[in-house]
Every structure is written in structure tokens, then in C-alpha cells.
Amino acid sequence: xxxxxxxxxxxxxxxxxxxxxxxxxxxNMLLQRQLxxxxxxxxxxxxxPFALGSEGHEAVQAGAATAFRRGADVLVPYYxxxxxxxxxxxxxxxILSSLFARVTDRSGGRQFPNHYTNHDLGVLSISSIIAGHCxxxxxxxxxxxxxxxxxxxxxVSNGEGATSQGEWHESVxxxxxxxLPIVFLVQNNEWAISTPQDMxxxxxxxxxxxxxxxxxxAVCDGFSPIAAYKxxxxxxxxxxxxxxxxxxxxxxxxxxxxxxxxxxxxxxxRDVIEERRKLDPVPRFEQVLIEAGVIDEARxxxxxxxxxxxxxxxxxxxEAQPYPxxxxxxxxxxxxxxxxxxEFQQ
Amino acid sequence: xxxxxxxxxxxATTVMTNVEAxxxxxxxxxxxxxxxxxxxxDVGARGNVFLITKGFLExxxxxxxxxxxxxxxxxxxxxxxxxxxGLRPIAEIQFADFIYPAFNQIVGEAAKTRYRSNGxxxxxLVIRTPxxxxxxxxxxxxxxxxxxxxxxxGLTILAPSTPADVKxxxxxxxxxxxxxxxxxxxxxxxxxxxxxxxxxxxxPIGKADVKKAGTQVSVVSYGYNLHQALDAxxxxxxxGVSVEVIDLRSIxxxxxxxxxxxxxxxxxxxxxxxxxxxxxxxxxxxAMVAEEALFELDAPIRxxxxxxxxxxxYAHPLEEExxxxxxxxxxxxxxxxxx
Numbered sequence: 001x002x003x004x005x006x007x008x009x010x011x012x013x014x015x016x017x018x019x020x021x022x023x024x025x026x027x028n029m030l031l032q033r034q035l036x037x038x039x040x041x042x043x044x045x046x047x048x049p050f051a052l053g054s055e056g057h058e059a060v061q062a063g064a065a066t067a068f069r070r071g072a073d074v075l076v077p078y079y080x081x082x083x084x085x086x087x088x089x090x091x092x093x094x095i096l097s098s099l100f101a102r103v104t105d106r107s108g109g110r111q112f113p114n115h116y117t118n119h120d121l122g123v124l125s126i127s128s129i130i131a132g133h134c135x136x137x138x139x140x141x142x143x144x145x146x147x148x149x150x151x152x153x154x155x156v157s158n159g160e161g162a163t164s165q166g167e168w169h170e171s172v173x174x175x176x177x178x179x180l181p182i183v184f185l186v187q188n189n190e191w192a193i194s195t196p197q198d199m200x201x202x203x204x205x206x207x208x209x210x211x212x213x214x215x216x217x218a219v220c221d222g223f224s225p226i227a228a229y230k231x232x233x234x235x236x237x238x239x240x241x242x243x244x245x246x247x248x249x250x251x252x253x254x255x256x257x258x259x260x261x262x263x264x265x266x267x268x269x270r271d272v273i274e275e276r277r278k279l280d281p282v283p284r285f286e287q288v289l290i291e292a293g294v295i296d297e298a299r300x301x302x303x304x305x306x307x308x309x310x311x312x313x314x315x316x317x318x319e320a321q322p323y324p325x326x327x328x329x330x331x332x333x334x335x336x337x338x339x340x341x342x343e344f345q346q
Numbered sequence: 347x348x349x350x351x352x353x354x355x356x357x358a359t360t361v362m363t364n365v366e367a368x369x370x371x372x373x374x375x376x377x378x379x380x381x382x383x384x385x386x387x388d389v390g391a392r393g394n395v396f397l398i399t400k401g402f403l404e405x406x407x408x409x410x411x412x413x414x415x416x417x418x419x420x421x422x423x424x425x426x427x428x429x430x431x432g433l434r435p436i437a438e439i440q441f442a443d444f445i446y447p448a449f450n451q452i453v454g455e456a457a458k459t460r461y462r463s464n465g466x467x468x469x470x471l472v473i474r475t476p477x478x479x480x481x482x483x484x485x486x487x488x489x490x491x492x493x494x495x496x497x498x499x500g501l502t503i504l505a506p507s508t509p510a511d512v513k514x515x516x517x518x519x520x521x522x523x524x525x526x527x528x529x530x531x532x533x534x535x536x537x538x539x540x541x542x543x544x545x546x547x548x549x550p551i552g553k554a555d556v557k558k559a560g561t562q563v564s565v566v567s568y569g570y571n572l573h574q575a576l577d578a579x580x581x582x583x584x585x586g587v588s589v590e591v592i593d594l595r596s597i598x599x600x601x602x603x604x605x606x607x608x609x610x611x612x613x614x615x616x617x618x619x620x621x622x623x624x625x626x627x628x629x630x631x632x633a634m635v636a637e638e639a640l641f642e643l644d645a646p647i648r649x650x651x652x653x654x655x656x657x658x659x660y661a662h663p664l665e666e667e668x669x670x671x672x673x674x675x676x677x678x679x680x681x682x683x684x685x
Contacts, residue, residue, distance in 0.1 A: 106464065106466055107462060107463055107464045107466070110461070110464060111463075118466070124427075124430060124467065125459060125463035127454055127455055127458065127462065129450055129455070132450060132451065132454065134423075135419065135420045135422075135423020135424050135426065135451065136455070137427060138420070138427060139424040139428040139429070139430065139431065140428070140431045142427065142428055143431035144431075146383065166417075166419060166447075167419050167420065167423060170415070170420035170423070171420060171423070171424075173417070174414065174417070177415055178412075331464075331465075332465045333460070333461055333499050333500050334460065334500055334523070334524045335460070335468070335523035338522065338524055340599050341502065341552065
């Protein structure tokens with residue numbers, strides 16, 4: 001039933017997505033790639049202490065974000081979710097303000113890069129404690145159900161390593177028992193820093209764990225934004241309709257080191273990465289859209305130029321911002337009007 | 347907002363135990379505020395292991411009285427998410443001893459939510475838990491946990507000792523815009539009775555209460571020990587020793603003013619708590635008084651606290667040895683008065 005605009009080349013299973021949405025997904029992926037590069041560049045230039053890349057996760061995140069319903073759904077991301085953050089409405093300026101730890105960062109320069117917060121957009125604040133955020137996501141979903149807000153759902157995201165944590169298990173189990181509107185999106189990039197998937201679990205797929213919780217699990221191609229959109233969209237619709245949680249596992253790959261502080265040559269070979277790079281989802285999706293006639297070469301080139309311009313402008317604008325003041329260290333420990341603490345605790 | 351009715355009801359006080367005070371306060375909170383819900387192990391059909399929430403499930407339904415899976419980290423973690431999304435959850439940890447699996451959620455998440463998001467998200471959450479020994483609870487149904495959480499900025503810790511304080515401080519905890527750890531001493535649940543004003547009221551967080559005035563020694567305590575300290579002080583009154591007993595009530599934020607005012611008057615300080623001594627609440631109070639009023643003291647600060655062993659044993663002599671007796675308190679008070 002999917003419409004295609006195949007003016008030339010092969011037909012595209014577009015999962016009901018319009019040309020505009022498909023191009024937006026590609027743009028999101030190109031922007032992710034550009035911002036990731038920028039983070040690593042700024043780190044190597046000595047301008048920022050730390051950066052984390054999502055290279056290899058562009059497709060799953062662009063797809064999942066397209067399924068997210070702005071103004072209704074809530075995103076509880078993990079620290080490798082640049083594309084999801086951009087896809088639900090965060091701007092490159094916000095991302096770069098965080099990288100530069102400037103006053104314009106929503107956390108006031110407190111949080112490590114990639115630990116977003118944006119209450120207005122429904123992006124929950126997270127810590128770095130792996131899978132701790134999954135329980136909070138379940139709480140948000142429980143609040144939706146509590147208030148009878150059907151049509152709202154939560155996407156909580158993490159890597160495959162997080163599924164070893166007790167809190168991931170507790171979260172899935174709680175959500176299953178209480179039939180909560182939530183999608184557990186697992187971006188399986190095969191590596192948790194240096195620990196491969198087979199040292200995390202005995203099963204081939206994280207989604208294989210779903211029957212143990214009495215809920216559905218789905219595996220999708222995390223290198224295809226359309227496949228990821230489809231899987232996450234179906235799971236979200238299920239959740240919004242009151243049928244409970246789903247585990248969606250997107251198979252992707254981590255092309256970069258864990259972070260700028262990690263050297264992955266100590267635990268995996270270049271050859272394997274180069275092999276996997278051949279399937280790089282960013283140029284691949286660009287090619288898919290060109291072959292399906294959704295865009296042409298010139299449009300693709302213009303998109304790339306546009307995200308580079310946007311990234312450059314955001315970099316300059318964020319870098320020009322001041323740091324938070326030293327005095328700001330002391331604010332927001334508790335509410336400003338929580339007088340007992342303020343009066344008795346100097 | 348409810349001043350008129352509250353005032354009328356204030357006149358009618360009721361005598362009740364600590365456990366009844368917890369129960370009625372929770373009940374009224376559920377009735378008063380749609381955002382409030384209770385969640386924990388066995389709080390529904392069972393009505394909590396101490397029967398605190400008995401009948402709540404029938405009255406308020408399973409959405410507001412939630413039996414959770416047996417997993418403490420997610421009891422607190424899910425409650426955090428609810429609080430971040432605008433509800434006012436009251437999470438119960440069945441026994442304080444079982445709170446360790448939720449340590450990260452309390453310390454790493456709840457207490458840092460407002461701070462790490464710079465106020466973008468907040469966490470108005472109450473975590474209630476029964477603590478303390480003297481009830482033959484052995485190693486894992488007797489512990490005091492306050493010192494483990496005391497170090498954490500952003501986390502309020504309350505430990506009221508009387509029914510009136512339980513009600514006022516539990517209401518204050520539910521109103522509090524930030525996370526509160528609310529500690530209920532099990533041995534006082536049914537052994538302590540007192541008058542409780544009717545109607546809605548709060549007691550300010552961060553305010554200690556002078557439960558008995560005196561002139562020669564200041565005693566700071568809380569929980570079950572507070573009642574023993576009062577017994578000891580009243581007994582010594584007949585022997586001509588005048589002891590002032592301060593109920594800390596609010597572990598953190600600490601009421602420096604009330605403690606210092608008392609110490610400046612009596613010039614002697616005894617701190618009594620069941621939790622073990624090393625790195626305990628008494629250590630911080632001692633340090634605070636030493637920093638602020640060292641040269642106004644006439645005797646070294648004295649701490650009576652649980653011994654530095656991992657826990658009290660099941661066998662009666664082991665429990666007895668761990669708990670501080672009223673006689674020991676009286677001896678310490680007398681010795682300080684004489685010093």
C-alpha cells in the first residue's frame with residue numbers, strides 16, 4: 001500500500017513515509033555525521049574535553065525519531081542518541097552548547113556531552129549510570145496511564161550492554177506487568193566499550209529476551225531508517241493503543257571508538273570496521289533516495305552543504321557564548337523556594 | 347486554602363500510635379491530592395506488612411495503591427519517573443534493610459535530578475521506609491540507614507518520633523519539591539502513642555523540637571532513642587539533674603540553631619543514636635558544634651551510638667548488646683552534668 005515515487009530505478013518500500021519525511025530523515029543522518037565529526041575535531045583541537053560519537057547509529061535514530069510524536073511522546077535517551085535528540089527537535093546550537101559547556105547549554109554546562117535534557121520537547125534528563133534511566137522511562141509511561149492519557153508513549157533507548165543491567169530487566173518487567181505505553185529501543189552496536197555482545201548475553205538477539213517478559217520483541221535493520229521507523233512506529237502505536245510495551249532491537253554498528261578517550265585499536269581490528277563501513281547507512285540511504293527518485297545528486301549535494309553550514313554556524317555561535325559562572329555551581333541543589341534547606345544548609 | 351475547616355478540626359485531637367499516624371496521613375494525602383499514589387511491595391491487597399495501607403486498595407483502586415514487582419531499584423526508579431512527569435508518588439521500601447538495591451536510584455538519580463538538569467526537571471518524591479531494631483529483626487530487618495544517605499546534597503532525610511510529628515512531617519514531605527527519605531522507627535510504631543491534631547497541617551522541615559527543657563545537659567536524639575532519652579531525663583529530674591532533650595526530627599537539613607541555642611545554654615552535649623557511631627549523624631553534629639561553639643562547652647562532646655559491628659544479631663543478647671539502654675543514657679547524662 002506504500003506509495004512510491006519511483007521515477008527511475010527500484011521501488012522503495014517507504015512504510016507510508018512522504019518524500020518530505022524521507023528527506024528529513026536523510027538530512028538528520030547527514031547532520032548527525034557532521035556534528036559527530038565536529039565533536040571529535042573540537043576535541044582534537046583541544047577546544048573541548050570530551051566527545052562521543054553515534055556513527056553507525058544514524059539510521060536507527062533518524063527512523064525512530066520520525067515515529068516520535070512531538071508534543072505527546074517522551075524520549076528517554078542514552079548518551080549515544082544525537083540523532084534522536086535532533087530528530088525530536090533539539091538544535092545543533094544546543095548540542096554544541098553542551099559540547100562547549102557554555103551557559104546556553106540547558107544543564108548550565110553541568111552535564112557531560114550527549115546527556116541532553118529538554119523538558120519542553122519531552123526529552124528526559126539522564127545520568128551516565130547505565131540503565132538507571134530505563135526505570136524513569138517506565139515511570140513516565142506509568143504517569144501517562146495513571147492520568148488516562150492514551151495516545152502518548154515513551155521511547156527509552158540504550159545499547160545492548162545495558163540489557164545486562166538489573167535495572168533494564170526490572171524496567172521491562174515492570175512495564176510488562178503493568179501494561180505500560182513504552183518502547184524499549186535497543187541499539188545493538190555489538191560493543192559496550194571493549195566488551196563484545198557475546199560477553200554480555202548468551203542469546204543472539206536482545207529481542208529474544210522479550211518472550212521471557214511476556215511481551216513482543218522485534219529485530220530490525222538498524223542501518224535502514226525506514227526499517228527502524230517501521231519497527232518503532234508499530235511498537236509506539238501498540239503502546240499508544242494500550243497494548244503495552246515492546247522491545248525493538250535495531251542491529252547497527254559502532255564505527256568510532258566509544259569516545260574521544262577510548263582507543264578501540266586495543267580490542268578490535270581495523271579490518272572488521274572497514275568491512276562494516278562498506279554498509280555505512282548514511283551514503284547508503286542517500287543512494288536509496290536517489291535511486292528511488294526522491295532526490296537527485298544535486299539535492300543530495302545541497303543537503304550536505306546545508307548541514308555543514310548549519311554545523312559551522314552553530315559551532316561559532318556556541319563557542320562565542322560565555323561559560324556558566326562559578327557561582328552557578330551552588331544553584332538548583334534543591335528548589336529555590338525550599339526554604340528549610342536554604343536556611344539551615346549553608 | 348483549607349484554613350477554616352482545618353482550624354475547626356485542629357481543636358479535635360486524637361490519641362494514636364505512630365503507625366496509625368502514618369496510616370491516617372497517607373490516607374488523607376490520597377484523598378486530598380489526585381497526584382499522590384502509593385507504590386511498593388505488598389501495599390495493595392495485603393495492606394502493607396504493618397497494615398499501614400490496609401483498605402486503601404479498596405478505597406482508592408489499583409492505580410493509586412500499586413503493588414510493584416519485588417525489585418527495590420525499580421520501585422524508586424519508576425517513582426522518580428512519575429515525579430519527573432508531575433505526579434507525587436510515595437514509594438515504600440518494605441524494610442530499610444532492603445533499600446540497598448535502590449541506592450543508585452536515590453543517590454545517583456533522585457537527589458541529582460534537579461541539579462543535573464539545572465532545574466529543567468525536578469523530583470518531588472517521598473520514599474518511606476521502616477528502620478531500626480529492638481524488634482528481633484536480626485541482621486536484615488533491624489538496620490538504621492540514615493548515615494549512608496546523609497552525605498548526599500539534595501536529599502532530605504526525616505525521622506520523626508511522635509505521632510504528631512509523623513503526621514506534620516509526612517505532610518511536609520509530600521509537599522516538598524525535592525526528594526525526601528522518610529524514616530519510621532519500627533519499635534515506635536505501636537509502642538509510642540500521642541495526641542495528634544485533627545485537620546491538615548505540616549511541620550517545617552529542618553526544625554528540631556525541644557521535647558523537654560533543661561539547663562545542665564543538652565541531648566540530641568531521634569527515633570526510638572528519643573523516647574528513651576526522655577525517660578532517662580525525666581528520671582534524672584528527681585535526682586536534681588536538669589536535662590534538655592532535643593528531638594532532631596529532621597536529620598538533614600539539620601537545625602543548627604536549635605542545637606546551638608541549647609548547647610550555649612547548657613554547655614554540655616550528648617548525642618544519642620542507634621545507628622553506629624563511626625561517620626554517623628552524631629559525628630556531623632559534633633563537628634558542627636565544635637566549629638561553631640567549641641569555647642562555649644564545659645565538657646567534651648559525648649556520643650552514645652550503636653557499636654561499630656555490621657548489624658545486631660537475632661539472638662536476644664546480641665540485640666540487647668547492640669541497642670542503647672535507657673540506663674546507659676541516664677549514666678551518660680549524669681556524668682556530663684557532673685563534669
